[in-house]
Amino acid sequence: MQRLTRQRNAVFSAFSDTGRVLTAPQILAHAREIVPEISLSTVYRQVAQLLADGHIAKVELPGEPARYEVACGPDAHAHSLHGGPDAAHHHHYFHCSKCGQVFMLHACPGPMEDLAPKGFRVMSHEVTLHGLCAPCAKAGAGARKPG
Amino acid sequence: MQRLTRQRNAVFSAFSDTGRVLTAPQILAHAREIVPEISLSTVYRQVAQLLADGHIAKVELPGEPARYEVACGPDAHAHSLHGGPDAAHHHHYFHCSKCGQVFMLHACPGPMEDLAPKGFRVMSHEVTLHGLCAPCAKAGAGARKPG
DNA sequence: CTACGTGCAAAAAGTTTGCAATCGC
DNA sequence: GCGATTGCAAACTTTTTGCACGTAG
Numbered sequence: 001m002q003r004l005t006r007q008r009n010a011v012f013s014a015f016s017d018t019g020r021v022l023t024a025p026q027i028l029a030h031a032r033e034i035v036p037e038i039s040l041s042t043v044y045r046q047v048a049q050l051l052a053d054g055h056i057a058k059v060e061l062p063g064e065p066a067r068y069e070v071a072c073g074p075d076a077h078a079h080s081l082h083g084g085p086d087a088a089h090h091h092h093y094f095h096c097s098k099c100g101q102v103f104m105l106h107a108c109p110g111p112m113e114d115l116a117p118k119g120f121r122v123m124s125h126e127v128t129l130h131g132l133c134a135p136c137a138k139a140g141a142g143a144r145k146p147g
Numbered sequence: 148m149q150r151l152t153r154q155r156n157a158v159f160s161a162f163s164d165t166g167r168v169l170t171a172p173q174i175l176a177h178a179r180e181i182v183p184e185i186s187l188s189t190v191y192r193q194v195a196q197l198l199a200d201g202h203i204a205k206v207e208l209p210g211e212p213a214r215y216e217v218a219c220g221p222d223a224h225a226h227s228l229h230g231g232p233d234a235a236h237h238h239h240y241f242h243c244s245k246c247g248q249v250f251m252l253h254a255c256p257g258p259m260e261d262l263a264p265k266g267f268r269v270m271s272h273e274v275t276l277h278g279l280c281a282p283c284a285k286a287g288a289g290a291r292k293p294g
Numbered sequence: 295c296t297a298c299g300t301g302c303a304a305a306a307a308g309t310t311t312g313c314a315a316t317c318g319c
Numbered sequence: 320g321c322g323a324t325t326g327c328a329a330a331c332t333t334t335t336t337g338c339a340c341g342t343a344g
Contacts, residue, residue, distance in 0.1 A: 001319090001323080002323075002324090003317080003318050003319070003322095003323060003324065004318075004319095005317080005318070005323090005324060005325080007324080007325070008324090023308095024308075024309080025308090037325090037326080038325085038326090039325070039326050039327070040308095040309090040326095041309090041310080041311085041325080041326065041327080041328095042324080042325060042326075044308095044309065044310070045310090045324080045325085046324095048310095060209035060210035061209055062207035062208055062209055062273055062275075063207035063213070065307085065308060065309090066210070066308085066309085092262060094262075094263050094264075094267060094269075097270070103264070103267075105262050105263065105264075107261065107262040108262075109256050109259060109262065112256060112274065112276060114254065115239060115241075115252050115254045115255075115256065115274070115276060116241050116252065116276055116278070117241075117250070117252075117281065118281070119280075119281030119284060119285065120241060120250075120276075120278060120279065120280055120281055120284065121278045121279040121284045122241075122276050122277070122278040123244070123277055123278035123279070124276075124277045124278070125274060125275065125276050125277065126209055126274070126275045126277075127259065127262070127272060127273070127274050128209075128272065128273045129259060129262060129263055129267075129269050129271075129272050130269070130270055130271045130272065130273075131263070131267060131268045131269040131270035131271070132267065132268040132270070133266075133267055134264065134265070134266030134267055137266060137267065137268045138266065148298085148344090149298080149299090150297095150298060150299065150342080150343050150344070151343075151344095152298095152299060152300080152342080152343075154299080154300070155299090170333095171333080171334080172333095184300090184301080185300085185301090186300070186301050186302070187333095187334090188300080188301070188302080188303095188334090188335080188336085189299080189300060189301075191333095191334060191335070192299080192300085192335090193299095195335095212332085212333060212334090213333085213334085295344100296342105296343105296344095297342100297343095297344100298341105298342090298343080298344100299340105299341080299342075299343085300339105300340080300341070300342090301338105301339100301340085301341095302337105302338090302339095302340105303336100303337090303338095304335105304336085304337080304338105305334100305335075305336070305337090306333100306334080306335070306336090307332100307333085307334085307335100308331100308332085308333085309330100309331080309332080310329100310330080310331070310332100311328100311329085311330070311331090312327105312328090312329080312330090313326105313327090313328095313329105314325100314326100314327100315324105315325080315326090315327105316323105316324080316325065316326095317322100317323090317324075317325085318321105318322095318323080318324085319320105319321095319322100319323100
């Protein structure tokens with residue numbers, strides 16, 4: 001049985017406080033505002049635990065370190081232990097080239113079997129969009145990475 | 148000026164011989180069949196050189212180590228030094244869950260601005276398909292990772 | 295001959311793990 | 320008190336770099 005430690009609370013707060021898609025070091029930074037002595041190892045261990053419990057989800061984008069977000073959607077709390085990209089429902093993501101932030105998208109281009117050659121069996125797909133998020137697009141060339 | 152070393156030839160042969168999308172250790176394995184003493188450092192350095200020269204392209208998939216493939220298409224030889232996902236033409240990829248091999252796709256689902264929220268400026272997109280490649284789909288549950 | 299390329303070892307970045315001390319329950 | 324959890328350090332994976340030696344041109 002898992003215990004309600006200050007560290008566990010601090011890690012989850014990073015998500016509930018920001019509502020953002022965060023990397024492990026970003027989670028650490030947020031968690032340290034609550035529990036200054038928390039270590040990166042504990043962040044990774046709590047993230048693994050929260051993943052297994054289905055409270056958060058792993059977000060992997062091409063060429064980027066792993067990020068994590070609060071699990072949302074119809075079966076957010078379902079403990080699908082495999083964690084693969086083959087879940088019944090899925091999300092896609094937008095990666096801002098200026099501020100580096102990642103945003104979940106709520107739309108899906110639909111099935112993509114046609115993109116694969118004959119004989120290939122498509123079981124899932126992932127889409128990543130790149131460009132400027134609304135704040136950065138509005139700010140023009142002046143914006144910089146917000147913490 | 149770059150020199151025509153046996154190692155450089157061996158690294159490029161890995162691509163021309165297999166025509167596949169390869170990870171650095173896979174390139175090393177192929178290259179060692181030609182130049183047994185070649186090191187992984189040299190593979191990475193030659194890959195960097197071949198990338199800069201536009202002879203090969205980097206393929207990054209979510210949660211996967213970087214792979215490389217022979218540059219192909221209309222401006223394969225154009226030395227676009229930025230290497231970002233914003234090139235004029237691009238490819239998408241299929242990742243086989245059974246054999247782990249990556250295949251380039253020749254189709255594109257088209258523009259995806261509609262997936263992003265209002266105010267977001269979409270500049271490029273990446274699509275990754277997952278499933279079974281033709282050989283693995285045909286082989287059923289019997290196939291295993293081919294070298 | 296000389297500078298670029300190579301192999302090795304060490305470093306860097308991201309993530310995981312072993313272990314003794316700590317703390318929830 | 321017991322055992323899960325923590326912090327630290329070390330290991331691990333992927334990729335990069337420093338350095339002395341080797342080799343292409």
